[in-house]
Amino acid sequence: MGSFNLNIGIYRNTFLPPSETFIYDQLINLENSKVKVITRELKYENYFDFRNLDIITLIEKEESPLIKKFKKLMFTLSTSSKKMEKSVKENDIELIHAHFGVDSIYALKLAKNNNIPLITTFHGYDITRLPKFTFFPISYMIYYFYINQLKLKGDLFIAVSNHIKTRLENAGFPKEKILIHHIGINVNEIPFKEERHNKEITFLAVGRLTEKKGTIYLIRAFEKLYYTQKNIKLIIIGDGPLKEDLVNFTDNLKSKAKIEFRGLLKHSDVIKEMLNADIFCFPSVTATDGDQEGLGMVQLEAAATGMPVIAFDSGGIKDGIIDGVTGFLIDEKDVNTFSEKMNILTTNKKLREEMGRKGRNNIEENFDIKKQTRILEKIYEENLKK
Structure with a gap:
């Protein structure tokens, strides 16, 4: 890879939840930077390959469960660690890049006590659902009380979409410090499949089964479509707290035999399902607590395989879709129009393929x-x- 010009610290409180492959992919693609991961605790080693990563961690693996809990609590309450500050200095880290606003509160002292810049990427819930006062998790409460310090002392705030930029501005973050930057996906590792010859037109949805993901509206739209189109199928990948309710709702529908819940799948298997489906559905909505999609990496992956995308115009989703060109954007919770767009793509193979090609081109150009x-x-x- 040659010599490194930059010495960067990537900060995440817990490194790294399985759903955050985008953070892992971004840091391993840093070619001009020597990267140190800075984290409170290391988890999910079996999910990611950490062997080639340099990691600074507060909580050591060999420590007793009691010690781990104590150190985690003290760090969460104090927002600082002399051990981690010393490690940042000893490793000559020049800049810290924290992911999520909540985590950036804990990176703030690490950066400022070492007189180095702090960049924060906001991904979604950290500025749509939060900040708000709550006792649990404790880190959310700390975020509520310390966010004004972050606005004042943070050096740059990266928004993953235009919508997140607007939310940051509305929350009082300095406009001159906000920048839109899309993380992107590994386009070259996702095959493009232009022609698909399924016996049944297959709709696919991928995501946690929560209120924000809007799966209930997709199922209703599919049921409506089924009254006029019998040669269709809906595959839902994911798990979550609403799964039982959604399955029970589906059991009472005429289209129930055409709806499959596949549960959680490995990322590689999700890509295979994308290559086998015809149309991707992304029905996310604004949740009751205000949570919204920051952008939605899964829609980018679907488009990269050559599928048109039908989505509600919620949060930052529109940054990934060119309406009428690579897919369709619909007003939130408008089941009738969602079903109409499903019907248009069901009956027009040429349009599906044309949108799929243009979708792939859009991802290659703007989200690589x-x-x-x-x-x-x-x-x-x-x-x-600076």
Whole structure:
């Protein structure tokens, strides 16, 4: 990879939840940077390959469960650690990039006590559902009380979509410190399949079965479509607290035999399902607590395989879809129009393929993680010159 010009710390309180492959993919694509992962605790080693990562961690694996809990609580309450501050200095880290606003509160002292810049990426819930006062998790409460310090002392705030940028501005973050930057996906690792010859037109949805994902509206739209189109199928991948309710709801529908709940699948298996489906559905909505999609990486992956995408115009979703060109954007919870767009694509194979091609082109041009990470490293360099 050659010599490194930058010495960067990537911060996440817990490194790394399985749903955050986008953070892992971004950091391993940093070519001009020597990267140190900085974290309170290391988890999910079996899900990611951590062997080639340099990691600074507060909680050591060999410590007793009681010690781990104590250290986690003290760090969460104090928002600082002398051990971690010392490690940042000893490793000559020049800049810290924290993911999620909540986590950035804990990176703030690490950066400022070492007189280095702090960049924060906001992904969604951290500025749509939060900040708000709550006793649990404790880190959310800390975020509520310390967010104004972050606004004042943070050096740059990256929004993953135009919508997140607007939410940051509305929350009082300085406009001159906000920048839109899409993380992107590994486009070259996702096959493109232009022609699909399924006996049944297959709709696919992928995501946790929560209120925000809006799966109930997709099922209703599919049921409506089934009254006129019998040669269709809906596959739902994911698990979550609403699964039982959704299955029970489906059991009472005429289309129940055409709806499959596949549960959780490995990422590689999700891509295979994308290549076997015809149309991707992304029915996310604004949840009761205000939570919204920051962008939705799964829609980018679906488009990269050559599928048109039908989605509600919620949160930052629109950044990934060119309405009428790569798919359709519909007003939130408008089941009738969602079903109409499903029908249009069901009956028009040529349009499905045309939208699929243009969708792939859009992802290659605007969401290729290698291109986007080169841009990110330029952002790092610019902030180090200030």
